[in-house]
Amino acid sequence: MDGVRIVCLVDSALGSCNIKRWFTSESHGGFNVQCTVHIYPRPPQRFNLRRISFKVDSGFLEAIVRGYKAGILTPNYYANLTQCETLEDLRTQLSATDYSNFLANEPLPLTTTTITDAATKFLVDQFNYLRTNSVEPLTKFFEFITYGYMIDNIVLLITGTLHGRSTSELLIRCHPLGYFDTMPALCVATNVEELYRTVLVETPLAPYFRGCISATDLDELNIEIIRNTVYKNYLEDFHNFCTSLGSPTADVMGRILSFEADRRTINITINSLGTQLKKEQRAKLFPAFGRLFPEGNNQLAKVDEIDQVRQICENISEYRVFFSASATQGEDNQGDFGLLSQLEDRFFAMEVHLNKMAFLQQFQYGVFYSYMKLKEQEIRNITWIAECIAQGARDRMQDFIPIF
Numbered sequence: 001m002d003g004v005r006i007v008c009l010v011d012s013a014l015g016s017c018n019i020k021r022w023f024t025s026e027s028h029g030g031f032n033v034q035c036t037v038h039i040y041p042r043p044p045q046r047f048n049l050r051r052i053s054f055k056v057d058s059g060f061l062e063a064i065v066r067g068y069k070a071g072i073l074t075p076n077y078y079a080n081l082t083q084c085e086t087l088e089d090l091r092t093q094l095s096a097t098d099y100s101n102f103l104a105n106e107p108l109p110l111t112t113t114t115i116t117d118a119a120t121k122f123l124v125d126q127f128n129y130l131r132t133n134s135v136e137p138l139t140k141f142f143e144f145i146t147y148g149y150m151i152d153n154i155v156l157l158i159t160g161t162l163h164g165r166s167t168s169e170l171l172i173r174c175h176p177l178g179y180f181d182t183m184p185a186l187c188v189a190t191n192v193e194e195l196y197r198t199v200l201v202e203t204p205l206a207p208y209f210r211g212c213i214s215a216t217d218l219d220e221l222n223i224e225i226i227r228n229t230v231y232k233n234y235l236e237d238f239h240n241f242c243t244s245l246g247s248p249t250a251d252v253m254g255r256i257l258s259f260e261a262d263r264r265t266i267n268i269t270i271n272s273l274g275t276q277l278k279k280e281q282r283a284k285l286f287p288a289f290g291r292l293f294p295e296g297n298n299q300l301a302k303v304d305e306i307d308q309v310r311q312i313c314e315n316i317s318e319y320r321v322f323f324s325a326s327a328t329q330g331e332d333n334q335g336d337f338g339l340l341s342q343l344e345d346r347f348f349a350m351e352v353h354l355n356k357m358a359f360l361q362q363f364q365y366g367v368f369y370s371y372m373k374l375k376e377q378e379i380r381n382i383t384w385i386a387e388c389i390a391q392g393a394r395d396r397m398q399d400f401i402p403i404f
Contacts, residue, residue: 050246054363058138061130062362065371068126069359071098073378074404081385082397087115090386112386119379123372124176130368137245141365143204144238145372149178150205151234155227157186161195162223180204208233221276228268228285235261235287245365252358252366259354261290262319263347269300269309270340291316322346348401352377356403377401 054062073081077097084090087110091103102118103110131142153174160170167186174183182202186195199209208230235257242253265286272282283301287293292300292312299312310323322343355370381400388397 051363057135058365061133061138062367065130065367066359068098069367069371069374072374072403073097073381075402078381078385078400078402081382084385084389087111087386087389090115090382090389094382112383112390115386116379116383119382120176123375123379126375127177127372138365138368140241141245141368144234144241145369146177146180147205147208147234147238148231149175150180150203151178151208151227151230153178153183154186154199154203154205155223155230158195158199158226159223167195205230205234208237225277225281225285228264231264232285232287235264236289239287239289242365248361249364249366252361252364253369256351256354256358256366256369258290259350261287262292262296262316263351265290265292265297265300266309266313266343269303270306270343273304273306291319318350322350345401348377348380352401352403374403377403 077093080093081090084093088108091106091110094103095101099119099122102122103115106114106118127142127145131139134142156174157167157170161167171183171186180203185202186198188198199205203209209226212226212229239254239257239261242257243250268282268285279301283297286297286301288297290297296312296315300309303309303312313319313323351373355373358364358366358370381403384400385397388394
C-alpha cells in the first residue's frame with residue numbers, strides 16, 4: 001500500500017493543517033502518503049446570514065403565501081366554471097376551491113358585484129393576516145403595496161367631489177386595501193380645495209402629492225395628470241426601496257416594477273395622443289426607470305401616432321408581440337379600439353407571467369407582491385365569467401387571462 005494518494009478539500013476558514021504527518025503516524029502503518037490539498041474560499045458570510053435572517057423573520061409568512069398560491073384556480077376549475085348556467089351554479093363550483101363558503105351568507109339572487117366584493121374581501125383578509133404577522137422590512141414592503149390602492153381611492157374621492165358627489169357615498173366604492181387611519185378625515189371636506197389640502201396633510205401619500213398642481217387648477221385633464229404624477233413618484237420610491245433590500249428581492253421586484261413602469265409609459269403615451277396634453281408634460285409623467293428608460297421614454301414623449309409607439313416598443317424583444325399580434329389580427333375590425341383592447345390583455349398576460357416567475361426564487365419578498373397580483377387577475381377572471389353568465393354571453397366566456 002505504499003504510494004497512496006489523498007486529495008483533500010480544506011475550508012479556508014479552518015487554516016492550514018499537517019495532513020502528511022497525520023497519515024504517516026504509526027497508527028497507520030507508516031504509509032508513504034502523497035497529499036494534494038485544495039483550499040476553497042468560503043462564500044461571503046453575509047449572504048448566508050441574510051438567508052438565515054430571512055427565514056427567522058419571514059420564513060413562516062413565505063410558507064403561508066406559497067400555500068395560498070397553491071390554491072389559485074387551475075384550468076380544471078375554470079373549465080367547470082365556464083359550464084355553469086347560473087350564478088348559483090358558479091357559487092357551488094367555487095365552494096369546492098379555497099374560496100370555500102365565502103358566498104354562503106349572501107342572499108339570493110346573486111349578482112356579479114356581490115361575487116366580486118366577496119372574492120376581494122377574501123383576498124384582503126389574507127393580506128391583512130400576512131401584514132399583521134410581519135416585521136420590518138417586510139412590514140414596510142406591505143405598506144408600499146397598499147399605496148397603489150390609496151392613490152386610486154384618493155383620486156376617486158377628488159373626482160367625485162369635483163362632480164358634486166358626497167364623499168361618504170364615494171368611500172363605499174373605495175378599495176379596502178386603500179384605506180388608511182386618517183381616511184375618515186376626508187369625509188369632512190365639502191369642496192375640492194378643502195379635500196386636496198386634507199390629502200396633503202392627512203394621508204401617507206403626502207410626499208407623492210406635493211408639487212403636482214394647485215387645487216384651483218383641478219379639472220378632468222389635471223386630475224389624470226395628478227394620478228399619473230403621483231403614481232410615477234410612488235413607483236420610483238417603491239423601486240428604490242426594493243433596490244435597497246438587495247438581491248434577490250431587488251432582482252425579482254426590479255423585473256416586475258420595470259414592466260409596470262413601461263406599461264404606464266406606453267399607456268400614457270397612447271392615451272395622450274390627440275389630447276391637449278403637451279409633449280413636455282407627457283414626458284414628466286414617465287417613471288424614470290424600466291426597460292424603455294431613458295432612450296425609449298425620450299422617443300415616446302415625441303410621438304404623434306400609435307404606429308410610432310409600436311416601432312419604439314419593438315426595440316424591446318419581449319414587447320414586440322404586444323403590437324405585432326394586434327396589428328395582424330385586429331379585433332372585430334374595430335381599428336385602434338380593438339388594438340388597445342388586445343394590448344391591455346397582453347399587458348395582463350405579461351404581468352401574470354412575471355409574477356409566476358417570482359415564485360421560482362426563495363428568500364425574497366417578491367412572492368407577496370406577486371401573489372396579490374395573481375389573485376387580483378383571478379378575481380377579474382371570475383368577474384368576467386360571472387358577467388358572461390348573467391348576460392347570456394357564453395360565446396365570450398373564454399376571453400379571460402389564464403394563470404396556469
